[in-house]
Amino acid sequence: MAAKRSGAQSKRSQRTGASLQSVQEPRSEPALSLERIVATAVELLDAEGVDGLKMRRLADRLGSGAMSLYWHVDNKEEVFDLALDSVLEYRGPPKMVEPRDWRAEVVHMLEDWRASMLRHPWSASLLPRRALGPNILSRLELLSNTLSGAGVADADLNVTIWSLWNYVMGATITRASFDLSDDDRAAAQQRLTRLSEHYPTIGTLSSAVG
Amino acid sequence: MAAKRSGAQSKRSQRTGASLQSVQEPRSEPALSLERIVATAVELLDAEGVDGLKMRRLADRLGSGAMSLYWHVDNKEEVFDLALDSVLEYRGPPKMVEPRDWRAEVVHMLEDWRASMLRHPWSASLLPRRALGPNILSRLELLSNTLSGAGVADADLNVTIWSLWNYVMGATITRASFDLSDDDRAAAQQRLTRLSEHYPTIGTLSSAVG
DNA sequence: ACCTGAACACCGTTCAAGT
DNA sequence: ACCTGAACACCGTTCAAGT
Numbered sequence: 001m002a003a004k005r006s007g008a009q010s011k012r013s014q015r016t017g018a019s020l021q022s023v024q025e026p027r028s029e030p031a032l033s034l035e036r037i038v039a040t041a042v043e044l045l046d047a048e049g050v051d052g053l054k055m056r057r058l059a060d061r062l063g064s065g066a067m068s069l070y071w072h073v074d075n076k077e078e079v080f081d082l083a084l085d086s087v088l089e090y091r092g093p094p095k096m097v098e099p100r101d102w103r104a105e106v107v108h109m110l111e112d113w114r115a116s117m118l119r120h121p122w123s124a125s126l127l128p129r130r131a132l133g134p135n136i137l138s139r140l141e142l143l144s145n146t147l148s149g150a151g152v153a154d155a156d157l158n159v160t161i162w163s164l165w166n167y168v169m170g171a172t173i174t175r176a177s178f179d180l181s182d183d184d185r186a187a188a189q190q191r192l193t194r195l196s197e198h199y200p201t202i203g204t205l206s207s208a209v210g
Numbered sequence: 211m212a213a214k215r216s217g218a219q220s221k222r223s224q225r226t227g228a229s230l231q232s233v234q235e236p237r238s239e240p241a242l243s244l245e246r247i248v249a250t251a252v253e254l255l256d257a258e259g260v261d262g263l264k265m266r267r268l269a270d271r272l273g274s275g276a277m278s279l280y281w282h283v284d285n286k287e288e289v290f291d292l293a294l295d296s297v298l299e300y301r302g303p304p305k306m307v308e309p310r311d312w313r314a315e316v317v318h319m320l321e322d323w324r325a326s327m328l329r330h331p332w333s334a335s336l337l338p339r340r341a342l343g344p345n346i347l348s349r350l351e352l353l354s355n356t357l358s359g360a361g362v363a364d365a366d367l368n369v370t371i372w373s374l375w376n377y378v379m380g381a382t383i384t385r386a387s388f389d390l391s392d393d394d395r396a397a398a399q400q401r402l403t404r405l406s407e408h409y410p411t412i413g414t415l416s417s418a419v420g
Numbered sequence: 421a422c423c424t425g426a427a428c429a430c431c432g433t434t435c436a437a438g439t
Numbered sequence: 440a441c442c443t444g445a446a447c448a449c450c451g452t453t454c455a456a457g458t
Contacts, residue, residue: 031441032441032442064442064443065442065443065444066443066444067442067443067444068441068442068443071440071441071442072441
């Protein structure tokens with residue numbers, strides 16, 4: 001996903017005095033691009049969570065000045081939206097199955113969707129609060145078309161789609177937030193067991209959420 | 211919910227010079243208390259959403275200095291946790307039904323839970339990311355006990371509870387985020403219909419989410 | 421015990437400017 | 440077209456102090 005086309009001018013090479021902390025950025029950075037910004041934002045979100053994404057930190061990782069981002073992007077919210085949608089891209093079902101089985105196709109897309117969100121735990125809790133990007137809209141469109149082709153009446157499409165949406169979100173969002181960070185997870189676990197004295201039955205609840 | 215016991219000393223009455231913007235705070239404020247802080251935080255969250263809760267703004271509403279909050283509360287996160295849990299309090303099923311029907315009891319608690327979250331749309335998206343407070347733990351405990359009493363084997367309790375949890379969350383979280391703010395809602399609606407050209411079927415999706 | 425203002429560190433973003 | 444640092448507004452929180 002990282003752009004690698006042209007070599008960068010590395011205008012800041014003259015700045016390197018002692019190059020103490022330049023271990024993080026080994027070579028001259030490629031030019032800034034929306035693609036690279038989004039990919040790096042996803043990395044940062046994976047590593048540090050939603051609160052870890054700061055414009056300056058993102059710029060640092062990209063080896064650029066903090067303000068350079070604002071030429072490619074309007075504001076931080078747009079970074080969130082782009083990172084979120086980029087993670088939800090759907091490449092379609094495996095080519096193996098040619099006999100178009102609508103049920104298998106729906107299940108595959110939904111399971112892939114859930115897997116994508118679990119791979120990037122911040123995305124699940126972000127998704128309901130942000131506008132729907134093109135990739136998630138594509139998934140909904142595919143779902144809609146497949147169900148429609150399978151014979152679901154137009155009048156029922158709405159409820160069907162939102163039911164599936166709700167099902168996947170419900171089966172994912174709690175599970176994903178358990179994976180948010182090891183610290184939180186450990187703390188939550190500890191808190192649960194500590195409170196098990198006051199809430200006897202609940203104390204035995206494992207974290208097998210999904 | 212607002213504490214009303216003792217009159218406050220109103221030490222800042224001597225400060226009022228022209229009292230231009232004192233329309234918002236009609237009388238001498240009651241003393242600060244955790245109860246009052248949490249109740250006001252909920253008000254603020256209802257009115258302005260998650261991003262609208264700032265310590266200074268909260269203090270303003272309470273008619274106190276910004277730093278006074280920090281005597282009652284460790285940090286902003288604790289305010290979130292307390293506000294969230296306060297909104298999830300369960301007062302139990304109506305007294306009418308004496309013949310303890312476990313199914314009715316479970317359904318009532320879950321529907322009440324969902325209704326509570328929809329009444330405070332910020333709470334649904336906050337719940338999966340925060341530690342479980344005493345009120346939500348009480349609900350889980352009640353659920354656990356009721357199901358157990360109804361004959362659900364201990365080995366199945368875990369899966370049962372989390373399935374119900376996931377179902378309620380799925381049925382609530384998307385719906386709640388539609389109610390987050392009228393601005394967002396309108397923008398999302400407009401965005402959906404604008405994008406309906408590229409995604410023909412999706413464009414007809416109404417917001418009848420839940 | 422309870423409250424306060426000044427001050428600090430940090431962060432998103434504007435702006436005027438550089439190439 | 441693309442990038443930059445200085446500067447501003449804002450926010451959470453520390454601290455030393457008041458009553």
